[in-house]
Amino acid sequence: MVRLKDIAERVGVSVMTVSRVLRESPDISEKTRARVLAAAKELGYVPDATARGLRTGKTRLWGLVVPGIDEPAGAALASSVEAKAFAEKFELFIADSRGDPEKEREAVYRILSRRVEGIVLAPAGGAETLQSVCNLVGKQPIHLAVVSAEIPDPRPGAAFVEIVFDDAMEALARRLHTLGHQRLGILKTGAWMAEPLAAAARRAAEAAGLAAREETAKEMRPEPAEIARAAERLCLREPKCSALLAVDDLAALQAGTALERQGLKVSKGVSVASCGGTVWTEFAKPALSAIRIPWREAADEAAGLLRAMLEEEAKPSLRRIRAEFIERESLGAPSTG
Amino acid sequence: MVRLKDIAERVGVSVMTVSRVLRESPDISEKTRARVLAAAKELGYVPDATARGLRTGKTRLWGLVVPGIDEPAGAALASSVEAKAFAEKFELFIADSRGDPEKEREAVYRILSRRVEGIVLAPAGGAETLQSVCNLVGKQPIHLAVVSAEIPDPRPGAAFVEIVFDDAMEALARRLHTLGHQRLGILKTGAWMAEPLAAAARRAAEAAGLAAREETAKEMRPEPAEIARAAERLCLREPKCSALLAVDDLAALQAGTALERQGLKVSKGVSVASCGGTVWTEFAKPALSAIRIPWREAADEAAGLLRAMLEEEAKPSLRRIRAEFIERESLGAPSTG
DNA sequence: TTGTAAGCGTTATCAT
DNA sequence: ATGATAACGCTTACAA
Numbered sequence: 001m002v003r004l005k006d007i008a009e010r011v012g013v014s015v016m017t018v019s020r021v022l023r024e025s026p027d028i029s030e031k032t033r034a035r036v037l038a039a040a041k042e043l044g045y046v047p048d049a050t051a052r053g054l055r056t057g058k059t060r061l062w063g064l065v066v067p068g069i070d071e072p073a074g075a076a077l078a079s080s081v082e083a084k085a086f087a088e089k090f091e092l093f094i095a096d097s098r099g100d101p102e103k104e105r106e107a108v109y110r111i112l113s114r115r116v117e118g119i120v121l122a123p124a125g126g127a128e129t130l131q132s133v134c135n136l137v138g139k140q141p142i143h144l145a146v147v148s149a150e151i152p153d154p155r156p157g158a159a160f161v162e163i164v165f166d167d168a169m170e171a172l173a174r175r176l177h178t179l180g181h182q183r184l185g186i187l188k189t190g191a192w193m194a195e196p197l198a199a200a201a202r203r204a205a206e207a208a209g210l211a212a213r214e215e216t217a218k219e220m221r222p223e224p225a226e227i228a229r230a231a232e233r234l235c236l237r238e239p240k241c242s243a244l245l246a247v248d249d250l251a252a253l254q255a256g257t258a259l260e261r262q263g264l265k266v267s268k269g270v271s272v273a274s275c276g277g278t279v280w281t282e283f284a285k286p287a288l289s290a291i292r293i294p295w296r297e298a299a300d301e302a303a304g305l306l307r308a309m310l311e312e313e314a315k316p317s318l319r320r321i322r323a324e325f326i327e328r329e330s331l332g333a334p335s336t337g
Numbered sequence: 338m339v340r341l342k343d344i345a346e347r348v349g350v351s352v353m354t355v356s357r358v359l360r361e362s363p364d365i366s367e368k369t370r371a372r373v374l375a376a377a378k379e380l381g382y383v384p385d386a387t388a389r390g391l392r393t394g395k396t397r398l399w400g401l402v403v404p405g406i407d408e409p410a411g412a413a414l415a416s417s418v419e420a421k422a423f424a425e426k427f428e429l430f431i432a433d434s435r436g437d438p439e440k441e442r443e444a445v446y447r448i449l450s451r452r453v454e455g456i457v458l459a460p461a462g463g464a465e466t467l468q469s470v471c472n473l474v475g476k477q478p479i480h481l482a483v484v485s486a487e488i489p490d491p492r493p494g495a496a497f498v499e500i501v502f503d504d505a506m507e508a509l510a511r512r513l514h515t516l517g518h519q520r521l522g523i524l525k526t527g528a529w530m531a532e533p534l535a536a537a538a539r540r541a542a543e544a545a546g547l548a549a550r551e552e553t554a555k556e557m558r559p560e561p562a563e564i565a566r567a568a569e570r571l572c573l574r575e576p577k578c579s580a581l582l583a584v585d586d587l588a589a590l591q592a593g594t595a596l597e598r599q600g601l602k603v604s605k606g607v608s609v610a611s612c613g614g615t616v617w618t619e620f621a622k623p624a625l626s627a628i629r630i631p632w633r634e635a636a637d638e639a640a641g642l643l644r645a646m647l648e649e650e651a652k653p654s655l656r657r658i659r660a661e662f663i664e665r666e667s668l669g670a671p672s673t674g
Numbered sequence: 675t676t677g678t679a680a681g682c683g684t685t686a687t688c689a690t
Numbered sequence: 691a692t693g694a695t696a697a698c699g700c701t702t703a704c705a706a
Contacts, residue, residue: 004700014676016676032676046446046450048452051698070412070616283590340682351694353685388684389683390684392684
């Protein structure tokens with residue numbers, strides 16, 4: 001590995017001179033600059049950002065911890081944060097908690113030990129387990145931005161980006177009610193934010209005068225057959241639901257397919273909606289995605305907060321971002337009878 | 338930030354003693370061990386892996402560079418490599434080249450400057466631009482594992498995981514021929530590995546006695562309307578293709594939808610196939626995914642190679658992984674006439 | 675314009 | 691069983 005010292009010896013100057021040249025400091029004669037640059041190139045010098053960080057105290061490192069980086073939502077988050085990091089000349093650690101709070105804790109700890117300047121966290125657990133991670137990070141002189149639908153009260157010392165589902169869910173429930181639906185089936189999985197989504201759906205259904213039933217598949221990405229069974233329990237068994245809301249697009253896609261196999265026709269007879277908002281789902285099956293979740297906006301906001309906190313002494317803040325209801329073809333009137 | 342020194346002063350021992358306790362070295366009296374541990378906990382000590390890495394020369398850091406981390410294939414890769422890294426107690430940098438060889442070069446350089454011990458690269462460009470990145474990395478004392486369908490010849494000094502499409506494509510082409518198809522439309526996008534996939538499809542079509550036509554959308558993830566136009570050009574304009582192969586599932590999904598809107602029925606009349614093999618696409622639309630690309634296997638292999646290279650002095654190796662043809666419902670006989 | 679000395683937090687090595 | 695010293699590669703502070 002080539003060090004400054006190697007270049008210095010080669011050129012016959014001090015290490016400091018080389019360091020200055022490479023950092024483009026002024027006060028360097030054109031002659032030495034050229035010779036140093038040439039030697040650096042010739043030797044294939046790659047600066048050691050690790051050593052620089054140790055000396056300066058600035059590592060230009062960020063960390064991101066998500067539950068499920070290969071889930072559409074997690075991938076959207078990763079993409080947004082990575083883009084910001086790259087543009088700002090930060091390197092980004094990514095760790096996947098896989099929905100496990102224990103793994104999340106370990107990931108955060110390990111990332112802390114790398115002396116990152118900030119962490120974006122998409123929490124795996126609920127508000128309780130989040131507290132403990134916030135405490136851990138709070139003791140370190142770094143910044144934390146949490147993207148979540150459940151904000152602990154009182155708020156720990158971190159920047160929060162809260163994703164709010166209520167307005168969108170209420171709009172959806174009202175729309176379904178207007179179309180003539182009386183009972184909403186909620187299909188929950190172990191996907192990120194599934195529980196807050198389901199809770200918002202329940203609240204909205206009640207407010208709109210819809211009865212609601214819920215079926216749960218615990219895995220983050222359940223077997224298609226399991227989703228099919230849940231969908232059938234909701235829409236084929238008494239009391240039958242004429243409308244189905246799945247907490248994510250892929251589950252909705254499966255559920256819709258399953259119901260059509262059973263002879264129900266989506267949009268006529270049974271309405272199917274889902275919560276989505278990633279490049280992938282928007283692209284693949286926009287018809288179902290009635291609740292658009294602003295994953296990218298949330299991630300951009302979180303990354304923006306980290307960057308902002310670098311400069312100003314930003315106080316722990318709370319930023320709300322709202323999901324929105326989008327009218328889709330998969331929503332229709334219930335079959336009569 | 339708490340340092341070993343702080344603990345040492347607190348307990349009244351030397352820094353080395355503290356270091357030893359924290360690294361669980363033997364030859365430490367139970368008494369001091371307990372006191373050091375207590376102080377470390379009390380002060381909220383988090384070790385500085387950066388400084389450790391500087392001193393030991395072992396950073397336990399890996400890097401991953403992909404084109405499109407929010408694409409199904411990129412996300413699958415990230416997930417696999419992250420899992421291996423986490424299990425092996427490595428931290429993982431992730432950078433997204435977004436299909437741009439220039440960005441890829443910068444990402445690799447920046448990751449090198451973090452003194453990672455290994456890099457997994459999913460190259461953005463073809464074999465030519467890959468060479469230059471391999472040269473850059475080759476000068477450093479670290480390991481490189483490349484996941485690609487195009488291996489440069491002669492092979493640069495790196496471990497290669499080659500994804501091979503030919504067998505699967507040939508099986509697909511033969512099947513289509515048997516079903517009575519005479520002309521295959523190939524729908525290419527700017528997705529990762531699109532060009533090698535299309536090339537393999539062309540070769541396979543020719544070998545099976547199918548004529549082939551190709552339409553290209555340059556973006557990695559083109560507008561649905563653009564895909565629809567391309568699909569229509571292939572299947573509605575003379576010489577009409579009775580079978581369509583898209584280089585990725587999402588494009589196929591869009592294409593299928595577009596063709597059905599035009600009155601063609603997928604699996605009767607027009608056959609639609611795609612190249613997939615990620616959790617998302619398998620889950621959402623298995624019907625279309627006739628070429629299963631072993632993304633995860635490839636990523637696991639690449640991560641495994643990195644790990645192996647840590648221990649033994651592994652030579653630059655080449656490992657082939659084959660895509661497989663899977664019979665799907667979306668394949669049927671062409672409409673007669 | 676260039677050089678010298680010291681130190682960032684840790685561990686290898688040798689000493690006690 | 692514990693401590694002292696130096697060094698990893700770099701940059702800040704000061705001197706020449």
